[in-house]
Amino acid sequence: MNVFLAVLWKDLVTEWRSRDRAAAMGVFALLVVVIFHFAWPGDDRARARELAPGLLWIAYVFAAILGLNRAFSVELENDAISGLAMVPRDRGTVFLGKAAASFAILMAVQALTAGVFAIVFEVLDWRSIPALAGVVALGSLGLCAVGTLFGAIAVRTRFREVMLPLLLLPLLVPVLSGCVRATADVLAGAAPSFAAIQLLIVADAVYWIASFVSFDYVLDE
Amino acid sequence: MSAAVEACDLAKRFGRHAALRDIRFEVAAGSALAVLGANGAGKTTLLRLVAGLARPSAGTLTVGGVPATRPESRARIGYAGHATWLYPALTARENLWFAARLHGVADARERIAALLDEEALTDAAELPAGALSRGMAQRLSLARALVHRPALLLLDEPFDGLDSPAAERLVARLRALRAGGHTLLLVTHDPRRAAALCDTALVLARGRVAAELSGRPSADSLERALAEAA
Numbered sequence: 001m002n003v004f005l006a007v008l009w010k011d012l013v014t015e016w017r018s019r020d021r022a023a024a025m026g027v028f029a030l031l032v033v034v035i036f037h038f039a040w041p042g043d044d045r046a047r048a049r050e051l052a053p054g055l056l057w058i059a060y061v062f063a064a065i066l067g068l069n070r071a072f073s074v075e076l077e078n079d080a081i082s083g084l085a086m087v088p089r090d091r092g093t094v095f096l097g098k099a100a101a102s103f104a105i106l107m108a109v110q111a112l113t114a115g116v117f118a119i120v121f122e123v124l125d126w127r128s129i130p131a132l133a134g135v136v137a138l139g140s141l142g143l144c145a146v147g148t149l150f151g152a153i154a155v156r157t158r159f160r161e162v163m164l165p166l167l168l169l170p171l172l173v174p175v176l177s178g179c180v181r182a183t184a185d186v187l188a189g190a191a192p193s194f195a196a197i198q199l200l201i202v203a204d205a206v207y208w209i210a211s212f213v214s215f216d217y218v219l220d221e
Numbered sequence: 222m223s224a225a226v227e228a229c230d231l232a233k234r235f236g237r238h239a240a241l242r243d244i245r246f247e248v249a250a251g252s253a254l255a256v257l258g259a260n261g262a263g264k265t266t267l268l269r270l271v272a273g274l275a276r277p278s279a280g281t282l283t284v285g286g287v288p289a290t291r292p293e294s295r296a297r298i299g300y301a302g303h304a305t306w307l308y309p310a311l312t313a314r315e316n317l318w319f320a321a322r323l324h325g326v327a328d329a330r331e332r333i334a335a336l337l338d339e340e341a342l343t344d345a346a347e348l349p350a351g352a353l354s355r356g357m358a359q360r361l362s363l364a365r366a367l368v369h370r371p372a373l374l375l376l377d378e379p380f381d382g383l384d385s386p387a388a389e390r391l392v393a394r395l396r397a398l399r400a401g402g403h404t405l406l407l408v409t410h411d412p413r414r415a416a417a418l419c420d421t422a423l424v425l426a427r428g429r430v431a432a433e434l435s436g437r438p439s440a441d442s443l444e445r446a447l448a449e450a451a
Binding site for chain 2: 002003005006007009010013014017018074077078079080082083084085086087088089090220
């Protein structure tokens, strides 16, 4: 618990002081929303509602990749990643701290993006906000788990900026499929489908357990 | 009592390249071993194996009788090198606090205050690590390595980038640590400073032990061994 809390604290404090991850992610996500808004014919509300879940998750996923790349590139400075690898506990606890910090930052960016998205596209009923927040949280849990694992792998490769999306996106298919389906239900004013939520819960559980177990080897050279 | 570090037929390969081969050595608890060699001889790889930051390809390596890849082994080790492992956005005190929390230090507040005092960093405690001079960052890095009271201190080219007074101060500090019972494993290419600190020395060349010198080798004998190994 000490290690988990220490890593979470360190990542959030360093981010609060620099705000470089949240700023890059937020600006990118908002830019995607604005570009889609200008590309969209304003009078076709039904079509907008149909495609909104996909557009929203495109903004979320690519913003998350920006942040996850940055989460480990700060550990390369002064070789601080070796300090994390020297933790005298299971290194999975380091994974938990890093993933939790990424999750907190991503959720803040997602909340801002969803607000702007709802205003620009006029697709969100305020009564759907709790359900949407739940779906986004479930999707982001899976995204951060597997993203943290592959972020740690990619950061030591030569083409780390390119490597993370290449490794991450194929594995995110189950999570994204569940997220987009559940988000479509919520934006339509219905409850998210049980099948989609089930898929998200199972994918999240698999990703968190697999990432926790394998992180010990990832931090080795 | 088991040796502080014991390596037997140790090897490390990176793909087809053998970085280390047939390495055997032992470091007695409370003693100091210097590992010398030219660039690429395998010194840092050896140190990272002892630290548990890499896994051996063959052979055995134990720290205090525990395999070096186990978390219990990492609890006995402090590591300071030319890379400081510090976070520039955190203050000096916060960097030490973070390291203390990672290692589960119970009396973290008192320990950090004592280390800041020993390293003459009390006045800089609230400065971001990124604002410290090279010498101050190196002292903070040493304090970070000592925060959990490790029995074994691994030092990877700790004199790199230091001016002469700062390097001499570090030698004095390491001598004091040694006198206090710490075991030192020092990787360096500087025979003079190795001779000032160590009881035994290993000279590596192309991943093998080219020479082993015991009985407090002099700087001249280390230089000769290095020249012969080249």
